[in-house]
Amino acid sequence: xxxxxxxxxxxxxxxxxxxxxxxxxxxxxxxxxxxxxxxxxxxxxxxxxxxxxxxxxxxxxxxxxxxxxxxxxxxxxxxxxxxxxxxxxxxxxxxxxxxxxxxxxxxxxxxxxxxxxxxxxxxxxxxxxxxxxxxxxxxxxxxxxxxxxxxxxxxxxxxxxxxxxxxxxxxxxxxxxxxxxxxxxxxxxxxxxxxxxxxxxxxxxxxxxxxxxxxxxxxxxxxxxxxxxxxxxxxxxxxxxxxxxxxx
Amino acid sequence: xxxxxxxxxxxxxxxxxxxxxxxxxxxxxxxxxxxxxxxxxxxxxxxxxxxxxxxxxxxxxxxxxxxxxxxxxxx
Numbered sequence: 001x002x003x004x005x006x007x008x009x010x011x012x013x014x015x016x017x018x019x020x021x022x023x024x025x026x027x028x029x030x031x032x033x034x035x036x037x038x039x040x041x042x043x044x045x046x047x048x049x050x051x052x053x054x055x056x057x058x059x060x061x062x063x064x065x066x067x068x069x070x071x072x073x074x075x076x077x078x079x080x081x082x083x084x085x086x087x088x089x090x091x092x093x094x095x096x097x098x099x100x101x102x103x104x105x106x107x108x109x110x111x112x113x114x115x116x117x118x119x120x121x122x123x124x125x126x127x128x129x130x131x132x133x134x135x136x137x138x139x140x141x142x143x144x145x146x147x148x149x150x151x152x153x154x155x156x157x158x159x160x161x162x163x164x165x166x167x168x169x170x171x172x173x174x175x176x177x178x179x180x181x182x183x184x185x186x187x188x189x190x191x192x193x194x195x196x197x198x199x200x201x202x203x204x205x206x207x208x209x210x211x212x213x214x215x216x217x218x219x220x221x222x223x224x225x226x227x228x229x230x231x232x233x234x235x236x237x238x239x240x241x242x243x244x245x246x247x248x
Numbered sequence: 249x250x251x252x253x254x255x256x257x258x259x260x261x262x263x264x265x266x267x268x269x270x271x272x273x274x275x276x277x278x279x280x281x282x283x284x285x286x287x288x289x290x291x292x293x294x295x296x297x298x299x300x301x302x303x304x305x306x307x308x309x310x311x312x313x314x315x316x317x318x319x320x321x322x323x
Binding site for chain 2: 004071074075170173174177178180181227230231234235238
């Protein structure tokens with residue numbers, strides 16, 4: 001009945017030890033591979049027929065392409081389209097992993113901060129590297145918006161630097177905490193059902209209330225799973241826009 | 249005070265911060281809805297801004313939740 005138990009990482013195959021670290025194939029890696037297989041099946045498998053009038057699967061693949069392309073074009077401009085593969089892979093990976101995690105008895109890969117922090121640091125590093133590669137030292141104009149009185153400049157620069165440095169933190173924590181909190185809530189309400197069931201017939205009757213709540217929270221979690229993938233993608237677009245056009 | 253009790257009380261106090269994020273997210277969606285009802289044709293174009301504002305506001309509530317989780321399971 002421990003709501004944290006579902007996040008346990010288990011070794012499915014242990015290969016050995018390198019240094020003090022254990023090298024193993026875990027359930028987390030297994031679910032990432034499953035997500036990869038689903039994405040490949042959707043994007044490659046559904047578009048091999050290349051029908052002029054798309055079928056059901058092909059239109060899902062085309063709609064997700066259009067959705068991300070529109071988001072990227074509206075927030076980072078047409079120059080940002082060279083980052084489309086990155087944003088689309090991030091969105092599809094997070095979306096599929098979140099959705100798989102909502103199936104009972106499965107494992108949610110994004111409920112571990114190491115996964116989300118790696119993704120957020122990847123975006124953060126790309127923004128810094130591309131910003132300096134494309135703009136050189138003009139990238140620092142990101143921290144000094146134009147039209148600010150010179151008196152206020154030190155304060156503004158301090159705030160901008162702080163907000164820039166806290167980006168990977170909030171970017172990773174948002175996805176991780178949403179997934180963690182949602183799954184804990186589900187398990188806590190599910191625990192209420194069995195607890196009430198211990199009181200016999202009337203307990204099971206009362207357990208209908210938390211059962212209805214579990215159904216409602218599951219529906220909410222499907223919304224959150226999609227919304228967090230979208231939020232991660234749109235924030236990536238906005239951060240990439242800073243690297244492409246640093247002058248605000 | 250018993251350190252374990254202090255830990256649980258601290259986690260509970262940390263969760264108060266989420267109320268502020270709740271007010272903020274409610275303000276964002278409420279104002280979006282009010283503006284969308286006044287000018288429905290412009291609503292779709294602002295959806296990205298809506299989600300961005302929601303994400304930035306929600307992050308602050310998530311920070312207090314993270315502190316609560318740290319106190320409960322990390323310390």
